[in-house]
Amino acid sequence: MIASSARVSATASAALRHSLLSSRTNGRRVFSASAIQRAAQDKASTTSSSSRKGSSWLTIAALTAVAATSGYYLFSPVEGKATVKKGVPSSDVRASPEKPSLPKIAESDKKKALQGKTVIFVLGGPGVGKGTQCANLVRDFGFVHLSAGDLLRIEQERPGSQYGELIKTHIKEGKIVPMEVTIALLENSMLASGQSRFLIDGFPRKMDQALKFEETVVPSEFTLYFECPEEVMLKRLMKRGETSGRADDNIESIKKRFRTFTETSLPVVEYYNKIGKVHTVSCEDSPEAVYARVKGIFNKLFNEDK
Numbered sequence: 341m342i343a344s345s346a347r348v349s350a351t352a353s354a355a356l357r358h359s360l361l362s363s364r365t366n367g368r369r370v371f372s373a374s375a376i377q378r379a380a381q382d383k384a385s386t387t388s389s390s391s392r393k394g395s396s397w398l399t400i401a402a403l404t405a406v407a408a409t410s411g412y413y414l415f416s417p418v419e420g421k422a423t424v425k426k427g428v429p430s431s432d433v434r435a436s437p438e439k440p441s442l443p444k445i446a447e448s449d450k451k452k453a454l455q456g457k458t459v460i461f462v463l464g465g466p467g468v469g470k471g472t473q474c475a476n477l478v479r480d481f482g483f484v485h486l487s488a489g490d491l492l493r494i495e496q497e498r499p500g501s502q503y504g505e506l507i508k509t510h511i512k513e514g515k516i517v518p519m520e521v522t523i524a525l526l527e528n529s530m531l532a533s534g535q536s537r538f539l540i541d542g543f544p545r546k547m548d549q550a551l552k553f554e555e556t557v558v559p560s561e562f563t564l565y566f567e568c569p570e571e572v573m574l575k576r577l578m579k580r581g582e583t584s585g586r587a588d589d590n591i592e593s594i595k596k597r598f599r600t601f602t603e604t605s606l607p608v609v610e611y612y613n614k615i616g617k618v619h620t621v622s623c624e625d626s627p628e629a630v631y632a633r634v635k636g637i638f639n640k641l642f643n644e645d646k
C-alpha cells in the first residue's frame with residue numbers, strides 16, 4: 341500500500357484550504373505562489389516546536405514559499421546544492437542589497453522534508469482531461485493537485501519574475517520550459533503545502549525532466565496515463581479555447597503542442613510503461629465514465645473504497 345497523508349496543523353490546513361485558488365481556465369485548483377506563501381507563513385507561525393529559525397521543516401516550507409514568490413530559489417544551486425544564498429540568486433549578481441535576505445536551505449533538510457511523499461505523475465496529450473480527473477481525485481482521495489502548466493502560468497504573471505517572458509514564449513510555441521524552472525516550482529509547492537500525496541499533472545514532459553525530478557525531489561509511485569485520439573483532444577481544446585483565455589488554446593499552438601507531446605513526452609510514458617509503472621485510462625467517454633475507471637485504479641491501490 342502507498343503511504344497516506346501526513347498530519348498538518350488545523351490552522352495550516354485551514355489556511356491552505358482557504359488559499360487554494362481556482363485558475364481562470366477551467367476551474368481546476370492549484371496553489372498560487374501567494375497562497376502558498378500565506379499558508380506557509382501561517383503554518384510556520386503556529387509551530388512552537390521550532391527551536392531556531394531554519395531548523396524545522398515547517399520553517400523550510402515557509403522559506404521555500406517565500407523563495408517561490410521571490411524567484412530566488414530558482415536557478416540558485418551552489419555547487420550542485422539547491423541553497424538560497426543571502427538573498428542573492430547565483431544567476432543574478434545584480435540583485436540589490438535591499439532585497440530580503442533568505443537563510444540557507446540545506447539539501448539534507450529538503451530531502452528529509454520530502455521523504456516518504458507520494459508522487460503520481462499524470463500524463464496525457466493536451467486537453468485529454470488531466471485537470472478534470474485530478475479534481476475528482478483531490479475530492480475523493482485527498483491528493484494535492486499540482487499542475488506544472490498552471491504553476492508556470494502563475495510564475496509567468498508574477499510581477500518581477502525573471503522567467504515571465506521565457507515561459508510566455510515557450511507556452512505559445514508549445515515548447516517545454518527549461519526543467520530547472522518547472523522542477524523548482526513543483527518542489528517549492530510540495531514543500532510549502534506540507535501535504536503528503538501529490539498529483540503532478542502535465543509533468544514530466546521530457547525524459548531528462550523525469551530522471552532529474554526522481555533523483556532530486558522524490559521518485560514517482562506510478563504514472564497515470566490518459567489516452568485519447570488527437571481529433572477528440574482537438575475538439576475539447578477548441579471548445580475550451582472559446583472561454584479559457586489561454587494563449588495556447590488556438591489551432592496554431594495546439595498543433596505544436598500535439599507535436600511536442602508525440603515527439604518528446606510520449607517517450608516518457610513508454611519508459612515508465614517498460615518498467616511496469618503506468619496505469620493507462622482511455623478518455624474518449626464522458627468525464628464521469630472516465631472517472632469510474634480512474635477511481636477503480638485508485639481504490640485498489642489505496643485500499644480505500646470510496
Ligand SMILES: Nc1ncnc2c1ncn2[C@@H]1O[C@H](COP(=O)(O)OP(=O)(O)OP(=O)(O)O)[C@@H](O)[C@H]1O
Pocket residue numbers: 366464465466467468469470471472473489542576577579580623624625626627628630
Ligand atoms: N471526458 C471528457 N469528455 C468531454 N470533455 C471533457 C472530458 N474531460 C475533460 N473535458 C473538457 O475538455 C477540456 C480539457 O480538459 P482539461 O482541461 O481537464 O484537460 P487537460 O488535459 O488538463 O488539458 P491541458 O493539457 O491543457 O492541461 C475542458 O474544457 C474539459 O471540460
Ligand SMILES: O=c1ccn([C@@H]2O[C@H](COP(=O)(O)O)[C@@H](O)[C@H]2O)c(=O)[nH]1
Pocket residue numbers: 466467487488489490492510511512513514515516517518522541542543544545588597
Ligand atoms: O512541465 C511542463 C508543463 C508545461 N509546460 C508548458 O506549459 C504548456 C501548457 O501546459 P498544460 O499542461 O497544457 O497546462 C505546455 O505546452 C508547455 O509549453 C512545460 O514547459 N513544462
